[in-house]
Amino acid sequence: MESLMSILIGVFFAIGTYLILTKSLLRIILGTSIISHGVHLLIITMGGVKAGGPPLLGLGSTSFTDALPQALILTAIVINFATTAIFLVLSYRSYKVLGTDDTAQMRGNEDE
Structure with a gap:
C-alpha cells in the first residue's frame, strides 16, 4: 500500500511541478494546490497506513492509525x-486590471 501511495505522491509532485513552470497564472495556482495535496498524502503515508477500525470497536491487539x-x-x-x-481572487483581479494572465506580460517592460 505504501508503494502505491509513493507512486501517487510522485505523480502529484510531477504534475504540480509541470504546472508551476508554465507562464499562466491560473496553472501556477493549480500546480501549488496539487503539490499541497501530494504533501497531504505524504504525511498520511508517513503516519502509517494500517488496517484496523476505530478504537471503540477494536478487539484485542488490533493496530490503529495515528x-x-x-x-x-x-x-x-x-x-x-x-x-x-x-x-x-487575486489572479482574477489582476486579469481584470492588466488584461492578461501571462506572467511574462504582467511584468511589462523591465527597461523602464
Missing part, C-alpha cells in the same frame, strides 16, 4: 482551500 497526522491533514486542507481561494 490520529495526529489526520488532524494535521484536516487543518492543512482548510488552509490550502483558503489560500487557493485568495490566490484565485
Whole structure:
C-alpha cells in the first residue's frame, strides 16, 4: 500500500511541478494546490497506513492509525482551500486590471 501511495505522491509532485513552470497564472495556482495535496498524502503515508477500525470497536491487539497526522491533514486542507481561494481572487483581479494572465506580460517592460 505504501508503494502505491509513493507512486501517487510522485505523480502529484510531477504534475504540480509541470504546472508551476508554465507562464499562466491560473496553472501556477493549480500546480501549488496539487503539490499541497501530494504533501497531504505524504504525511498520511508517513503516519502509517494500517488496517484496523476505530478504537471503540477494536478487539484485542488490533493496530490503529495515528490520529495526529489526520488532524494535521484536516487543518492543512482548510488552509490550502483558503489560500487557493485568495490566490484565485487575486489572479482574477489582476486579469481584470492588466488584461492578461501571462506572467511574462504582467511584468511589462523591465527597461523602464
